[in-house]
Amino acid sequence: MMKKNGSFADKDLLLEPFRYTIRKRYENFVLREVGFTEGKKRLADVFNSHLYYGLHKTDKAWVFREWAPFATALYLIGDFSDWQKKEEYRLHKIENGNWELDLPLDRLRHGMKYRLWVEWKGGEGERLPSHVRRAVQDEDTKQFSAEVWEPAKTYLWEHEFRHREKNPLIYETHIGMSTEKLGVSTFEEFRQQVLPRIADLGYNTIQLMGIQEHPYYGSFGYQVSNFFAVSSRFGTPDDLKRLIDDAHGRGIAVIMDLVHSHAVKNEIEGLSRFDGTYDLYFYGGEKGEHKLWNSRCFDYGKNEVLNFLLSNCKYWLEEYRFDGFRFDGITSMLYWDHGLGRDFTEYKFYYDGNQDENAIIYLTLANCLIHQVNKNAITIAEDMSGMPGLAAPIDEEGIGFDFRMSMGVPDYWIKLVSDQRDEDWHVGDLFYQMTNKRDDEHTISYAESHDQALVGDKTLIFRMVDKEMYTSMSVFEQNMVVDRGIALHKMIRLLTITTAGDGYLNFMGNEWGHPEWIDFPREGNSWSYEHARRQWHLMEDPTLRYHFLNDFDKAMLKLVKREKIFRYPSIPMVRDNERQVLIFSRGDLILAFNFNPVSSFSDYSFIAPPGKYKELLDTDGRKFDGFGRIDKRVDHFTEYKEGEGNILSLYLPSRAALVLKLND
Numbered sequence: 001m002m003k004k005n006g007s008f009a010d011k012d013l014l015l016e017p018f019r020y021t022i023r024k025r026y027e028n029f030v031l032r033e034v035g036f037t038e039g040k041k042r043l044a045d046v047f048n049s050h051l052y053y054g055l056h057k058t059d060k061a062w063v064f065r066e067w068a069p070f071a072t073a074l075y076l077i078g079d080f081s082d083w084q085k086k087e088e089y090r091l092h093k094i095e096n097g098n099w100e101l102d103l104p105l106d107r108l109r110h111g112m113k114y115r116l117w118v119e120w121k122g123g124e125g126e127r128l129p130s131h132v133r134r135a136v137q138d139e140d141t142k143q144f145s146a147e148v149w150e151p152a153k154t155y156l157w158e159h160e161f162r163h164r165e166k167n168p169l170i171y172e173t174h175i176g177m178s179t180e181k182l183g184v185s186t187f188e189e190f191r192q193q194v195l196p197r198i199a200d201l202g203y204n205t206i207q208l209m210g211i212q213e214h215p216y217y218g219s220f221g222y223q224v225s226n227f228f229a230v231s232s233r234f235g236t237p238d239d240l241k242r243l244i245d246d247a248h249g250r251g252i253a254v255i256m257d258l259v260h261s262h263a264v265k266n267e268i269e270g271l272s273r274f275d276g277t278y279d280l281y282f283y284g285g286e287k288g289e290h291k292l293w294n295s296r297c298f299d300y301g302k303n304e305v306l307n308f309l310l311s312n313c314k315y316w317l318e319e320y321r322f323d324g325f326r327f328d329g330i331t332s333m334l335y336w337d338h339g340l341g342r343d344f345t346e347y348k349f350y351y352d353g354n355q356d357e358n359a360i361i362y363l364t365l366a367n368c369l370i371h372q373v374n375k376n377a378i379t380i381a382e383d384m385s386g387m388p389g390l391a392a393p394i395d396e397e398g399i400g401f402d403f404r405m406s407m408g409v410p411d412y413w414i415k416l417v418s419d420q421r422d423e424d425w426h427v428g429d430l431f432y433q434m435t436n437k438r439d440d441e442h443t444i445s446y447a448e449s450h451d452q453a454l455v456g457d458k459t460l461i462f463r464m465v466d467k468e469m470y471t472s473m474s475v476f477e478q479n480m481v482v483d484r485g486i487a488l489h490k491m492i493r494l495l496t497i498t499t500a501g502d503g504y505l506n507f508m509g510n511e512w513g514h515p516e517w518i519d520f521p522r523e524g525n526s527w528s529y530e531h532a533r534r535q536w537h538l539m540e541d542p543t544l545r546y547h548f549l550n551d552f553d554k555a556m557l558k559l560v561k562r563e564k565i566f567r568y569p570s571i572p573m574v575r576d577n578e579r580q581v582l583i584f585s586r587g588d589l590i591l592a593f594n595f596n597p598v599s600s601f602s603d604y605s606f607i608a609p610p611g612k613y614k615e616l617l618d619t620d621g622r623k624f625d626g627f628g629r630i631d632k633r634v635d636h637f638t639e640y641k642e643g644e645g646n647i648l649s650l651y652l653p654s655r656a657a658l659v660l661k662l663n664d
Contacts, residue, residue: 054131069097078114120276261329367400548625
């Protein structure tokens with residue numbers, strides 16, 4: 001049982017009116033934890049549904065089990081039965097709504113296809129097993145079947161990885177669209193072609209999207225049907241293990257984009273109406289329907305559902321050695337109205353009865369279990385509402401995530417780039433928005449993720465350069481629109497990462513300004529893969545300007561890691577809104593940004609700690625496609641002035657930023 005250690009509410013007087021609700025949530029978590037463990041075991045030892053349900057090979061037989069309490073009959077059908085119901089493949093009912101079938105070892109073999117035939121009062125239909133570990137799609141019929149996955153040789157891991165990323169530098173990726181080819185890329189292609197790029201840039205964490213099996217490729221993996229199955233589009237389970245193993249060998253952690261916020265409506269492939277009832281895994285009535293996403297919402301108050309989801313967390317950690325999870329769609333889970341159309345401007349909106357307390361308990365249980373399974377694992381919450389305590393420790397009455405995404409940061413950048421003239425950028429507000437977070441929670445900042453790259457939206461570089469990307473990215477011509485876009489692209493990323501609380505995220509290709517949008521094959525684009533890929537050749541072409549942004553990203557990450565900037569707070573030094581100059585420090589670094597689009601300042605003076613400063617990074621450097629206006633050979637010394645103190649004077653070119661380090 002988790003021992004209580006104060007409360008995160010102690011650090012925020014504005015939470016005083018809601019202490020009872022916060023305390024009650026923690027107590028409800030403890031009651032559920034004790035109910036499952038009887039106060040004698042760990043949660044990690046209790047939840048093992050994946051070891052009980054589904055198809056398992058023992059020394060003597062194949063054993064298949066399923067939970068379907070309202071079914072009247074269950075059959076296995078497949079290659080072995082000519083896809084017909086046969087009595088010898090009929091499951092028999094055991095206790096607690098469970099069904100079981102034992103088969104001789106010679107009845108099934110690796111690669112055979114199968115499904116369940118479920119009968120209930122008033123109906124019947126095919127289903128994929130709830131705990132299927134391998135599902136494959138027929139190229140002709142497009143229908144999914146379970147596949148017996150029992151290869152002759154089990155994967156042998158080569159690398160141990162026991163490191164915990166205190167400050168994740170995350171490269172967000174999607175396997176299927178990760179290479180140049182006009183089709184679905186594979187784990188192996190990613191491992192050979194993309195993983196080395198990530199390692200070379202210096203990211204220490206990879207976030208894999210779309211890993212759980214999903215019927216519709218264009219859902220980006222967020223409409224999950226088979227929660228224990230690796231998406232077969234990308235390869236085999238062993239291919240995924242080899243990719244993770246290789247990343248670990250390079251010192252890179254791999255986390256999974258985990259979707260427990262909802263499930264696909266599909267009935268044959270998914271869990272909806274699994275045994276004829278609509279509320280087996282999901283809430284009944286309107287609560288069980290996410291109308292905007294056209295999907296089903298889990299019933300987090302049901303023990304069997306908690307068993308399913310918590311075992312799922314454990315399964316991915318143990319079977320594939322993932323190093324943690326980014327939980328998708330947390331806001332949708334936390335609120336009965338899914339947080340749609342709401343502005344969370346006051347604390348009362350987090351405690352007004354609109355919250356799904358069952359979901360809050362589930363998330364707390366999940367964080368507890370995950371860290372028991374792997375103490376080095378990290379969990380990240382994607383929540384737009386800003387619920388207090390989401391990333392506070394459980395023993396301080398929090399929900400227990402290690403990090404939360406700073407989702408307001410990319411929204412703010414989009415607003416600036418799209419809605420305001422460069423001359424109107426308010427650097428004081430900008431610094432506030434970049435650093436506005438709860439002191440008791442760790443955060444991951446990002447300028448843009450996959451969300452901003454999807455069709456219907458625009459990446460930052462495309463918002464700034466637009467059609468000029470098609471005609472004016474050559475190194476042999478100068479274009480003012482492109483110059484602006486490239487300069488701001490570097491400054492935006494540098495400011496985002498150097499004001500970040502505890503980590504940083506970038507979506508694949510955005511670091512070098514990948515053009516256009518992401519549009520998965522669909523009827524509306526004649527099922528084209530043209531925009532569901534990454535055009536790496538653009539970045540590798542020395543006659544185009546993209547590679548300069550890639551070089552800058554690499555240098556920026558190297559600086560951040562070498563100087564360990566996350567150890568130190570961001571302390572404002574200058575917020576000059578009139579001239580649009582922002583200067584702040586982190587440790588012994590000074591970071592100076594001149595967002596003024598036209599004015600450079602030859603002798604910009606401000607108070608600074610005494611000593612000699614040496615430049616470490618300059619966005620205006622020619623090697624990063626800048627104008628080279630700063631002399632890198634010059635060291636900068638403070639000068640003591642009576643009545644003012646130690647003054648540092650810098651040349652700050654327009655639309656440029658530089659990083660200086662104090663050298664004693």
